[in-house]
Amino acid sequence: MREVRRATDYLIDPYPGERPAGSWVVDPAGWCRPVTPHGGTPSGWAVDGAECVDAWLTRHGAAPLAGRVPLVSYGANACPAKVLANGTPLPVVSLACVLEDLGSVWCAGTTRAGRTPSTLAPLPGHRETAVVTMAVPAQLAVLDAVEGRHVGVYALEPLRTGTVTLEDGARVERPLAYVGVRPDRRPLLVDGSPVLRTAVDHATAASLRRRAGTVPDGG
Known part of the structure; x- marks a missing residue:
């Protein structure tokens, strides 16, 4: 059994x-708890290896999985501490997944905090891990603000390319994802190809971005 840790x-x-x-889930007290596939529960998933995820959510006054929408979280929103820093309403449910023919790539610009963020891009033959956040409207509203959806930084849209498969083997059809649309949130290109987030670290990406020097930093 994986450990229970503070999200922070x-x-x-x-x-x-x-x-x-x-x-994993983040409970209302800010603890990050493991979730595993569990065919013996009505939801098919269990918290702490035993309690059905739907029963656990109901016990915390939250919507069950069927009342949530799947959102691919591939960057900082897959970090439990960032979930708390965003002010996301708890509890949060994040189910591990594999992305195929799709990947997270570094962006051409930076955030106000000086970080080089990422976006999604079609990448035939590529495979990487991420999480599917099973979100309720109040959580999407927070992410809309964080991602600058209403000012044209990122767009929230259903994925039309690649496949997303959960760790129980179920394929997620047309999940939502935040995808960069402003020039500084489009892929960082080197020799015409996007730079994979899994291929180089943040410091290297920042160096490549400065060397490219073609897109101004954004907010």
Whole structure:
């Protein structure tokens, strides 16, 4: 059984921050607890290896999985400490997934805090891990503000390319994702190709971005 830790124990920096192995929830007290596939529960998932996720959510006065929408979290929003820093309403449910023919790539600009963020791009043949945040409207409203959706920084849209598969083997059809649309949130290109977040670290990405020097820093 994976350990139970404070969400704040996961470092936010360097971007995109630390994330637990596998699937997890953050409970209303700010504890990050493991979630595992569990065929013996009605939801198919269990918190702490025993309690059905839906029963656990109901016990905390929250909507069950069927009342939530899947959102691919591939950058800082997959870090439990960042979830808290965003002011996200708790509890939060994040199910581990594998992205295929799709990947997180570094952006051409920076945030106000000086971090080089990431976005999603079609990448045939590529495979990486992420989480699917099972979100309720109040959580999406917070993320809309964090991601600058209403001022054209990121757009929230269903994925039309690649596949997203949960750790129980279920494929998620057309999950939502925040994708960069402003020039400084579009992919950082080197020799015409996007730079994978999993291929170089944040410091290297920042150096490549400064060397490219073609897109001004954004907010």
